[in-house]
Amino acid sequence: MIDFVQNTLDGVTAGASYALLAVGFTLIFGVLRRANLSYGPAIMLGAYTATWVFLQTGAGLIVLLVVAVLATVLAGSYVERLCFAPHRKGAAAAAMVASFAIWMQLEELATLLLPRHLYAFPALYEGGPLIFGPFFLRVESLLILLAAIAVCFVGWKVLYATRFGIAVRAVIDDPRAAELSGIDVGAVSLRVFAVSSAIGGLTGFLIVSSHEQVTPMLGMWSTLKGMLAMMLGGLGSLPGAIAGGLALGLIEAHSQWYLGPQFRDFIAYLLLFALLAARPPWMNTRSAY
Amino acid sequence: MLSVRELVTAYGKIEALRGVSLEVTQGSITCLLGPNGAGKTTLMMTIAGILKPRSGSIRFSENEIAALPAHAIVARGIALVPENRLVFPSMTVLENLHAGAYQRKNGFDDDIERAFTRFPRLKERAAQLAGTLSGGEQQMLAVARALMSRPKLLLMDEPSLGLAPLVVEEIFTIIAELHRDGVTIFLVEQNAHMALKVAHRFYLMEQGRVTFSGDPGSLAEDEVIRRAYLGSSKS
């Protein structure tokens, strides 16, 4: 029973970073109806830039966070301008493949910046884990969980209480109607892309600082986990993204414990495949690209 | 107020508009009739900036707007109530209205009040999701949303499409009210009979060209209806 609770704890905290990634993916998908394969690599470039700044200047965590977020936003906007803006009308496959080409580009850029396979990154929190009873909870994971809750709360407030939020939801609901209501869909998409990249930069920073290391795998890893979590929670809905992220975290934690590490990913993919095949109601399978 | 000169819009090789010219005078209700596929909706979308014309000019109170994007044209005071009344289905009625007033930072509370007085049924359904409204209610919401940007010229693309006769009556009384409030209206309508009752001037379009223009008296109504539905007889 203790293992179950401990796994659930680990699952929720791991799920927090998946949820953040899924929120970032969903924002872009909501506004553009496209999956952005370069989302993970942009995050990796952000984390790599922060690492480079750390190696050169030994700057503190806050500075590194700002650097990571800014670099990711820059990379994200570059991706939006090159892969998504030109393909607004149709050509979803082209946009996706273009974002894959830029993925390769960003990854090579990162390895040029820092060629070694692994780099240290300052720890998010120096002290040991919180112990209460038989359970322990790493403070870093708690911080990620809090960050995820904060992002969701701020996101919720912005979307449902500000003018920009109305415009974003309008573009998500029906881009043509939004255009006719005087909303500049292109500008809104770019700004949403920037917000989503900022969330990605924050997520990347939290992940590398909690693991205290940076590897080139971060790009592929975050793209895969983010898309997996987004799909689990039902494409295009923000609450779904959060639920999907937490669900993925729980599935992985439990299947790793009860079935062994190699089954961890297998179960997650199996569940997604089963869900997609069963097409549950919350997964609105309008033919979305 | 709005003058269109030799407008050509094409989808790839297919020219939907082959040099359309027409005028909409200030304060008038001008109506556009014509068979399906005549290019009526294409013309509306080109004026509203959704479609880019290949050539020709659109002048709105003396400045050229042909190349502007849709949101810039809305800013200039032209609003389009599109065919099949696009609303934001997963947003509430009130939020739909807020979206309509997107370009005005603040001070649209009185606009909302005015919209609710003009469309009392929308007031009852203010907190309801637009997707759950009836066809007629969605049409009213689409009109109300377009009005939120305080347009000088309101383009309406077949507002009576797919609505019960009773609701169509309501739509046309609203059009008459808008006219009395000084809004210039350019109306595309299948329901020639109803349209001719309110229009000061009308145009007939076929295969991307204007084939007739005049005021309601200038052509017998049945002749108009025949050409509007069957196209002019070139036999």
Place this chain on the structure above:
Amino acid sequence: MRWLLGLAMLLSFEVFAQKAEARLDCIHTGKDFIYDCVIEIVRQGLPVTDLDVRMSADMPSMPMAHQVKPVRAQATSTPGEYRARLDLEMSGEWAVKLRLAGPLRDQLVLHYEFDERGARPVRRSAKSPRK
């Protein structure tokens, strides 16, 4: 005609095994990702001499897209030992491919982790029968 011969071969059944085994010893030359390697080729424990050895490498992921130009290895004084300079695109784990021709035709694939110092085997190279 060559092609017919090739087709006939496709259908032939018998199998004959001439398994060779190889070991690599690479050191980093200091210039980015270029390594000097000594290759030792053995068959049933005996060094194999005057072989035409070509050495190239592939990344495990996307094996056909990392074209490392194959290099012909030079035989050295000691029998069964060949020397070649390998130019890789990046550090990390590479599948080194040795294509043998001459008295013995074969292709061996050895997994080595290349870093700033040199290369160390990642897994058992050619598999010797379990005793």
Place this chain on the structure above:
Amino acid sequence: MDEYALGVLTNIGLLSFVATSAYLLLIAGELSFGQQAFFGVGAYAAGIATAMLGLPLFLGLLIAMVCGAAVAALVGLPALRLRGLYFAMATLAAAEMLRILFELFHWQVEVGGEIVGPDGTQGFRGIRWVFERGVEPLDFLALVWGMLAVVVVAIHLLERTRLGIAIRALGEDPELAGTLGVDVLRLKLAVVAAAGALAALGGALFAHHNTYIEPRNFDIMLGVHTLAYALIGGLGTVVGPLLGVALDLGLLEGTRIFQGYRMIVFGGLVALLLIWRPRGLLDERVVHWLRTRR
């Protein structure tokens, strides 16, 4: 031609098989992130057939295609109703599951004093049928390109038939195709199976060219690359994917001068190219223009 050029040309041929399989699905309107798994199924099946069961290569290739088609149909069946990103993610999930199964797959036999067979993550060593028969690199190249030519001509002719047009209709507008009497689900399943067989054939040949395969050879990178090849080359003709692969691998040589910057150059080029031609270089319009010009 030195051995290196032969190697590059063989690789272009091998990748073209799996890129053409992605092309088949693309013209049927679907994005598949999973063709690399069927490429893997073919590699393992053929490797087992020749290296462990001692069957001739030709039979091995056949077995590989049958396995590829079967696994593809198995994966495709539950995902048939899905479209767009949903179908793509379903194929991605299935492909990753297959790759993990390859990592768990251990089955080894003793053949001629040697232990041969898949050994999980250690991979599958000793698929040396081609070397044991002394097949020269040139002969293997001829075999790969010969088979590829047969496939390309077959698909080219297929696209002329009513079936080929039905597949394109499926890609344009599945609902419309349905109303025209096209059995959308059955046709889509057939296309998925055919694409699976095609990818498996490529995998089988790859296994024998490389003599060693491991699960990581069949990861997502290969899947997304095949999509990129098919789309860059162009969806107008079956030669499109070949062009896409040749551009990438050919450019690989061309940009040897950009040693460290290859992907930066290539990635940017691909993105720009897709802006200019969202359906690839040889898209339907170009092909139509070529066909009507004569």
